[in-house]
Amino acid sequence: MTERLFQFEIVIVGAGPAGIAAACAAAECGKRVAVVDDTPWLGGQIWRGQQARASNPQARRWIEKLRASGAALLDQTSVIASPHHGLLLAEHPDGPREIRWDKLILATGARELFLPFQGWTLPGIFGPGGLQALVKNGWPIAGKRVVIAGTGPLLLAVADGLKKHGAKIVSIAEQAPMARVAAFALKLLAHPEKIFQGIGLKARLLDVPYRFGAWPVKAEGGGQIRSITLSDERKSWTQECDALACGFHLVPNTELPLAVGCELVGDFVRVNPLQATTVPGVYCAGEPTGIGGVECALVEGGIAGYAASGSNAKAEAMFARRDSWHRFRAGLAEAFALRDELKTLATDETLLCRCEDVPFGRVKQFTGWREAKLLTRCGMGPCQGRICGTATSFLFGWGAGSVRPPVLPARVKSLLTTTNLN
Amino acid sequence: MGNGIQLRVNGRAVSVPCGTVVAAAVALAGESGFRHSVLGEPRGPLCGMGVCMECRVIIDGLTHCRSCQTLCEEGMEVRTHD
Numbered sequence: 001m002t003e004r005l006f007q008f009e010i011v012i013v014g015a016g017p018a019g020i021a022a023a024c025a026a027a028e029c030g031k032r033v034a035v036v037d038d039t040p041w042l043g044g045q046i047w048r049g050q051q052a053r054a055s056n057p058q059a060r061r062w063i064e065k066l067r068a069s070g071a072a073l074l075d076q077t078s079v080i081a082s083p084h085h086g087l088l089l090a091e092h093p094d095g096p097r098e099i100r101w102d103k104l105i106l107a108t109g110a111r112e113l114f115l116p117f118q119g120w121t122l123p124g125i126f127g128p129g130g131l132q133a134l135v136k137n138g139w140p141i142a143g144k145r146v147v148i149a150g151t152g153p154l155l156l157a158v159a160d161g162l163k164k165h166g167a168k169i170v171s172i173a174e175q176a177p178m179a180r181v182a183a184f185a186l187k188l189l190a191h192p193e194k195i196f197q198g199i200g201l202k203a204r205l206l207d208v209p210y211r212f213g214a215w216p217v218k219a220e221g222g223g224q225i226r227s228i229t230l231s232d233e234r235k236s237w238t239q240e241c242d243a244l245a246c247g248f249h250l251v252p253n254t255e256l257p258l259a260v261g262c263e264l265v266g267d268f269v270r271v272n273p274l275q276a277t278t279v280p281g282v283y284c285a286g287e288p289t290g291i292g293g294v295e296c297a298l299v300e301g302g303i304a305g306y307a308a309s310g311s312n313a314k315a316e317a318m319f320a321r322r323d324s325w326h327r328f329r330a331g332l333a334e335a336f337a338l339r340d341e342l343k344t345l346a347t348d349e350t351l352l353c354r355c356e357d358v359p360f361g362r363v364k365q366f367t368g369w370r371e372a373k374l375l376t377r378c379g380m381g382p383c384q385g386r387i388c389g390t391a392t393s394f395l396f397g398w399g400a401g402s403v404r405p406p407v408l409p410a411r412v413k414s415l416l417t418t419t420n421l422n
Numbered sequence: 423m424g425n426g427i428q429l430r431v432n433g434r435a436v437s438v439p440c441g442t443v444v445a446a447a448v449a450l451a452g453e454s455g456f457r458h459s460v461l462g463e464p465r466g467p468l469c470g471m472g473v474c475m476e477c478r479v480i481i482d483g484l485t486h487c488r489s490c491q492t493l494c495e496e497g498m499e500v501r502t503h504d
Contacts, residue, residue, distance in 0.1 A: 038472060040493050045471045111473045123454045123466030130470025134490060138442030140449055223464050224454045253473075354468070354476060357460040382475035382486065387468070409475070409486060 006074065007100040008034040010308050011088065013079055013256060014107035016044020017294045018286025018301035020066045022105045025305025025314070027069035035071055036090065036099060038078035038408075042066060044109055045129065046294060048136050062298070074099070080414060081405035082260045085279075089406075089414070096414040103281050103308040106257050106269070107301060110287035112247035115391050116352050116360060117345035119219030120246075127247035128158040135165050142166030144242040147228050149173040149216045151336045152249035153293075156201045159208060162245070170239050171209040173230050175248070176336050178212035184335030191328055216246055217345055231341075249336050251390050252288040258403040267393070274315055275304035283308050292329035299325055343395050353388040355381020363388075369398040382409050429498040444489035444500055445470075445477045456489065456502050 010026045012019045015037035026033045041048055047059035066073075074090075077097055081089040088104075090097040112127035114120070126134070128148055135141045146167045148155050151174055159169045174181070188194050217236060218229040229238045252268055263270045263278040269288045271277055277284050285304040286297035299322045306315035346352065348361025358378040366372035369379070369392055379385030384407075392398045406415065427438050431451035438447050445467050448456060455464030456477050467477035472491040480501040481487040489500070 039491055111469060111471055114468065114474075121459070121463060121465060123456070123464055126467060127469050127471075130468065130490075133470040134443065134445060134467060137490075137493075138438055138446035138450075140446065354459065354465070354474070357463070382478070383473060386473050 003097075004095065005098050005100075006034060006072075008032050008072065008102075010034075010103045010105065010305075011036060011099055011101035012071075012105040012107055012305075013037075013088070014044060014109055014286070015039070015042045015066075015073070015075070016046055016107060016109045016286065016297065017062065018109070018297035018304070019044070019105070019107035020062050021298045021301030022107060022283075022285055022305035022308070023071040024062075024065050024069050025302045025311075026105075026309045027071045029306065029309035029311050029314075031309050033069070033071040034074055034099070035066070036074045036077045036079060036088070038076065040076050042073070042075075045133055046109075048133055058294070078408050078410075079256055080408050080410040082256070083405075085261075085281075091408075091410055091414045096411075101281075103283070104260070105275075105283045105285060105301075105304045105308055106260065106262070106277070106288060107284070107286045107297070107304075108253040108256050108288050110250035110252050110291060111386065111390075113249055113251045113390060113394065114246075114387055115248055115342055115345065115394065116350050116388075117216055117218060118347060118350055119221070119225070121351055121354055122219050122221050122225045123223065124221070124225035124242065125219060125244045125246060128154050128245040129247065129250075131243065131245045132158045132161050135162060135167075141243070144168065145170050145240065146243045146245060147171055147173070147216075147230075147239055147241045149175075149214075149228070149230065149244065149246040150248045151175045151338065152247075153198070153332070153336075154247070154249070155245075156198070156205065156210075158245055159205050160201050163205070163208075167243075169205070169208045170241055171211065171230075172205075173211050173214035173216065175215040175339055175342065176212060180335050180337075181212065184331050187331045188328075191324070194328070215339070215342060215345075216244065219244060248338055248342065248394075250287060250291045252291070254288055255384075255386070255403050255407045257282075257284055257288055259405060259407050273319065274307035274312065275300055276307065281308075290326070290329050291332065292325055293332070296322070296325035296329055338394060346395075352391065353378035353381065353385075355379075355383050355388075358388075363392065364396070369393075372398075384409075427494045427496050429494050429496070429500060431500045432502060438494050442494045444479065444481060444487070444492045444494055444498070447494050448477075448479065448489060448500060448502060453502050458503055 269284040283304040285300035346360040352360040356377040
């Protein structure tokens with residue numbers, strides 16, 4: 001019988017940069033710490049554990065620091081519910097787990113935003129970060145023609161990564177206008193390392209056509225994407241491809257923070273300067289508090305780890321660094337804001353909910369997410385609205401509403417371990 | 423990493439390096455569709471991060487496994503289209 005009950009002074013959910021930094025800080029303060037993550041690797045989706053160790057010195061350094069910190073690592077452990085304050089219910093391949101905490105740090109990261117356009121459900125269409133992640137773990141991409149579209153600095157990084165794995169990058173289409181991205185690049189003078197990163201990426205991709213103000217409108221193929229039609233304000237054109245990597249930047253994973261009772265501000269978890277949420281003893285760091293990237297997540301994670309350990313002075317010493325990354329974060333949001341044309345790509349027949357195959361035309365007649373869910377089943381499938389619900393918040397301005405347990409599809413056996421999920 | 427893990431996808435033998443996710447093994451086995459949607463459309467991985475559930479497959483008889491978040495293990499039996 002494997003261990004089922006766990007108890008720690010500080011429990012951190014998420015083993016990405018924010019969670020790792022939080023765990024290192026808390027362990028340094030002598031606390032009994034555990035990091036819980038639903039993947040089998042460390043580093044979250046951005047560093048992807050073992051593969052990243054060889055290629056990314058920053059990831060390697062932090063993952064090694066975490067391993068040496070004394071923090072317990074509960075991998076392949078998906079948190080599915082928070083039955084009451086101080087307790088998480090989770091699922092592991094060997095069975096359910098109950099994890100008790102005195103202080104909780106939520107570092108649940110972000111996911112990519114997907115928006116519906118004609119043909120977007122064809123196999124061979126991935127999120128850029130998603131395809132990058134799959135390729136890092138063996139997905140065959142060598143010799144494949146890949147179009148990259150959507151928005152955000154991730155597009156260049158993914159193009160570079162896929163090219164290194166032998167993909168032929170056909171083109172990159174960034175929906176943001178050049179003027180806005182250029183203005184953001186100028187502001188980066190405060191973060192020279194980001195500029196050098198950008199210049200290095202661009203230099204390695206000089207042979208790849210990069211278009212500003214362009215976006216995908218229609219994918220075609222039988223059983224697999226064969227071509228993508230892109231458009232700008234004046235014309236449209238079609239490119240043959242074997243894969244399309246398309247995503248519209250990142251959105252925070254706030255399901256667990258909501259399940260724990262944290263208040264949001266806009267789309268993000270509300271935190272005070274010590275990264276404390278509105279729930280006593282619960283902290284939040286990294287992308288759920290605002291999309292700021294790895295460095296921002298590392299600093300916020302450190303602050304949360306120290307603050308949760310009662311070492312406020314150490315946390316406060318990191319405030320200035322965080323302020324600087326928060327300015328970067330604000331610039332990012334402004335530069336890559338989504339254009340309104342993206343709200344009109346889906347036709348009435350285009351599927352909006354991929355789990356339940358609900359077309360856009362059926363959903364758009366409703367006035368809110370809850371009503372649309374009840375009457376069309378959109379957002380009621382296995383992803384629980386993480387894809388379509390997030391899209392409707394951009395498309396129609398709907399709020400995602402409340403989160404009900406379990407926050408992930410769970411086995412009945414796991415649910416039976418606790419008498420009352422609510 | 424080294425070549426090392428043997429598994430089967432829809433009965434077909436696939437050999438993958440250590441650290442390969444099941445989704446990649448399915449692609450290496452030549453499958454582009456991982457499941458059929460409610461209306462019968464073929465679907466494959468979208469998010470690659472365990473969120474969208476489009477890549478779910480049957481692993482050793484266990485349904486609804488996220489193939490993008492599961493590492494290949496020796497002797498695994500993977501079936502698509504659950």
